[in-house]
Amino acid sequence: MKFVIVGGSIAAYTAYKTLKNIDSSFDIKVISKERFKPYSKMLLPYLIGSDELSKGLFYEVESEDIILNDKAVKIDTDSKTVKTNRGLSINYDKLFIATGAEADMPQYNGDYSDASVAVVRNIEDVEKIKRQTASCKGKNAVMVGAGLVTLEVGWALVKAGFSVIYIVRSNRILSQILDMESSEMVQKYIERNFPVKFIKESDVEFIEEKDNGVCVRLTTKKEINGCVIVVGKGVKPNVDFLEGSSIKTLNGGMDVNGYMQTNNKDAYAAGDAAAFEDVADNSKKVHPIWPVAVEQAKSAAKNMAGIKTYHMPEFSRNALPVFGITIFTGGISNKNQFDVYKASLTNEYRKIILKNGVLKGFVLIGDIGNFGAYTHIAKRKIKVGDKINKLLYGSLNINRL
Ligand SMILES: Cc1cc2nc3c(=O)[nH]c(=O)nc-3n(C[C@H](O)[C@H](O)[C@H](O)COP(=O)(O)OP(=O)(O)OC[C@H]3O[C@@H](n4cnc5c(N)ncnc54)[C@H](O)[C@@H]3O)c2cc1C
Numbered sequence: 001m002k003f004v005i006v007g008g009s010i011a012a013y014t015a016y017k018t019l020k021n022i023d024s025s026f027d028i029k030v031i032s033k034e035r036f037k038p039y040s041k042m043l044l045p046y047l048i049g050s051d052e053l054s055k056g057l058f059y060e061v062e063s064e065d066i067i068l069n070d071k072a073v074k075i076d077t078d079s080k081t082v083k084t085n086r087g088l089s090i091n092y093d094k095l096f097i098a099t100g101a102e103a104d105m106p107q108y109n110g111d112y113s114d115a116s117v118a119v120v121r122n123i124e125d126v127e128k129i130k131r132q133t134a135s136c137k138g139k140n141a142v143m144v145g146a147g148l149v150t151l152e153v154g155w156a157l158v159k160a161g162f163s164v165i166y167i168v169r170s171n172r173i174l175s176q177i178l179d180m181e182s183s184e185m186v187q188k189y190i191e192r193n194f195p196v197k198f199i200k201e202s203d204v205e206f207i208e209e210k211d212n213g214v215c216v217r218l219t220t221k222k223e224i225n226g227c228v229i230v231v232g233k234g235v236k237p238n239v240d241f242l243e244g245s246s247i248k249t250l251n252g253g254m255d256v257n258g259y260m261q262t263n264n265k266d267a268y269a270a271g272d273a274a275a276f277e278d279v280a281d282n283s284k285k286v287h288p289i290w291p292v293a294v295e296q297a298k299s300a301a302k303n304m305a306g307i308k309t310y311h312m313p314e315f316s317r318n319a320l321p322v323f324g325i326t327i328f329t330g331g332i333s334n335k336n337q338f339d340v341y342k343a344s345l346t347n348e349y350r351k352i353i354l355k356n357g358v359l360k361g362f363v364l365i366g367d368i369g370n371f372g373a374y375t376h377i378a379k380r381k382i383k384v385g386d387k388i389n390k391l392l393y394g395s396l397n398i399n400r401l
Contacts, residue, residue: 001026001027001093001094001305002027002028002029002091002092002093002094003019003026003027003028003029003092003093003094003095003096003304004028004029004030004031004082004090004091004092004094004095004096005028005029005030005031005095005096005098006030006031006032006072006082006095006096006097006098006099007030007031007032007096007097007098007099007100007271007273008030008032008033008034008036008037008038008039008068009034009038009039009040009041009098009100009271009293010038010040010041010042010059010271010290010293010294010297011098011100011270011271011272011293011294011296011297012030012032012038012096012098012297013038013059013061014293014294014297014298014301015096015098015270015297015298015300015301015304016028016030016038016061016065016301017059018297018298018301018302018305019301019304019305022301022302022305022307023305026305028065029065029066029067029090029092030061030065030066030067031066031067031070031071031072031082031084031090032066032067032068032069032070032071033069033070033071033085034068034069034122034123035068035069035123036058036068036123037058037059037060037061037066037068038058038059038061039057039058039059039123040056040057040058040059041100041121041122042290043056043057044120044121044122044123044125044126045120045149045152045153045155045156046156047123047126047130048126048129048130048133048153048156048157048160049156049157049159049160067084067088070084070085070086070088071084071085071241072084072099072241073085073241074241074244074245075095075097075241075242075245075247075267076245077245077246077247077264077266077267078246079091080092080093080095080266082095092266093266094266094267094268094304095266095267095268096267096268096269096270096297096300096301096304097242097247097254097262097267097268097269097273097274098269098270098271098273098293098297099237099238099239099241099273100237100238100271100272100273100293101121101235101236101237101238101272101273101286101288102121102235102236102238103119103120103121103125103149103231103232103233103234103235104119104233104234104235104236105117105119105231105233106231106233108204108206108207109205109206109207110206110207110208111207111208111209112207112208112209112214113209115128115131115132116132116207116209116213116214116228116229117207117214117228117229117231118132118228118229118230118231119230119231119232120149120153120230120232121235129153129228129230132227132228133157133160133162133227133228135212135227136212136213136227139162139163139213139225139226139227140162140163140164140165140224140225140226140227141154141157141162141163141164141165141226141227141228141229141230142164142165142166142167142214142216142224142226142228142229142230143164143165143166143167143229143230143231143232144166144167144204144229144230144231144232144233145166145167145168145169145231145232145233146166146168146173146174146175146198146232147174147175147176147232147234148174148176148177148232148318148320149232150166150230150231150232151173151174151320151322151323152320152322153230153232154166154196154230154322155322155323158194158195158196158323162195162227163195163196163197164194164195164196164197165196165197165199165224165226166196166197166198166199167199167202167203167204167216167218167224168198168199168200168201168202169201169202169203170200170201171200171201172184172187172200173186173187173198173200174186174320174327175334176334177318177327177329177333177334177363178327178329178333178334178363179333179334179335179336179351179363181342181344181349182349182351182363182365185344185347185349185365186325186327186365189323189325189347190323190325193323193324194323196323199218199220199222199224202218202219202220202222203218203219204216204217204218204219205217205218205219205221207229210225211225213225213226213227213228214226214227214228214229216229235272235288236252237249237252237253237254237272237273237274237286238273239252239253239254239273242254246263246264247262247263247264247267247269248262248263249275250275250284251275251283251284251285251286252275252285252286253269253272253273253274253275253276253284253285253286254269254273254274254275255275255284256268256269256270256274256275256276258277258310258311258312258313259299259300259303259308259309259310259311260274260276260296260299260300260303260311261300261303268300268303268304269300270293270296270297270299270300271292271293271296271297272286272288272293273286274286274296276292276296276311276313276314277313277314278313278314278315278316279313279314279315279378279379279381280315280316280330280331280332280360280361280378281332285316287314287316289316289317289318289319292314295311296311299311312379313379314379315330315331315375315378315379316330316331317329317330317331317375318330319368319371325347325365325366326365326366326368327363327364327365327368328362328363328364328365328368328371328374329361329362329363329364330361330362330374330375330378331353331359331360331361331362331378332353332360332361333351333353333361333362333363335361336353337353338353338354338355338360339353339354339355340352340353341353341354341388341391341392342392343392343393345366347365347366348365348366348367349363349364349365349366350362350363350364350365350391350392350393351363352374352388352391352392354384354385354388356383356385357383357384357385357386358378358381358382358383358384359374359377359378359382359384359391360378361378362374362378362391369394374391
């Protein structure tokens, strides 16, 4: 049996490792467009403040099992072949696609070079930010967007001695996961305690390079100077190379069933490039977080090896430990719909959303308690209408539900 894995990060590595654990003699080829062996994208923000790449960043794949610096450009599911940019044609019995996502980079008006404007998705992006900021310690860094990644990057830059200014188009920070009340609480806490400022309801109009740095003119005509601009405007699954293949996409990602199988029986997918069922709204969507990529890749690898493994529908969630505060959200968390219950203290906030007694969403800020329990009960649709106080104030024991 020959396995081909396309991708160079956690889902690709997890599938490789799982297959090797099942049978170390399996013939596996990993194709990655990266220069490096698989590494953790989640650790990238931490590298900004450190001079050396941290230990634990890379994952070991035998050199003879991996092709680096080459990318899959075409999949032919009839001949079961992957074609690469460098002209290789590799046959498979089972294919695993873990091509993840790329950061969106809007084209801004202005007069600037690529070097001054970065996203954070791979090691080269971090190297760019480090080069740009190396000569201007103590100045501003400008973040466009105040989402999960830009908050992590801003926190890393604050720890490295920078002041950070966020330009936020929406009326609140973390608008994808927080409601107005919790967003304002987090914003006030950060601005009070750190050299950080959020400029909301504003966007970039023009960028120019100036005085060894960059100057951003906002739609409000205000000008901000900084060393570097880091843009966090969302991500897009890497599925373009599937054009012309029989593998179908849905809502941006590869459409996979409960066995992580695409519509083609020999092609599997997982992680940031796969659209998988979600229990909160019964839709299929991409769940772009680390633990989901790991668990989905394990299930996919087992199924590819013939060990039938059903993967439970996901419940979207996010964990964000930044600026000394921890935020954990799940499901419908940025809206107030169905039955909403809230509790708040200084720098602490809990909100749960129930529909017919089933947990559809939550926000936990500060002491996030036994946060795994919230995902556990939401995924399994366990009725918790009689446990509202425990969900809001106490800690849950999932064995007693
Ligand atoms: C800066 C940052 C911080 C994050 N922080 C958190 C966090 O705190 N918590 C959390 O849960 N999640 C976090 N995430 C999200 C998490 O890292 C992703 O969910 C996870 O990396 C998804 O893994 P993946 O293997 O599916 O895809 P990716 O990590 O996107 O990897 C895809 C890989 O495939 C390669 N590739 C793409 N196309 C091709 C091709 N055609 N041929 C060959 N190779 C290809 C890419 O180069 C890449 O190496 C963060 C992500 C980033 C970028």
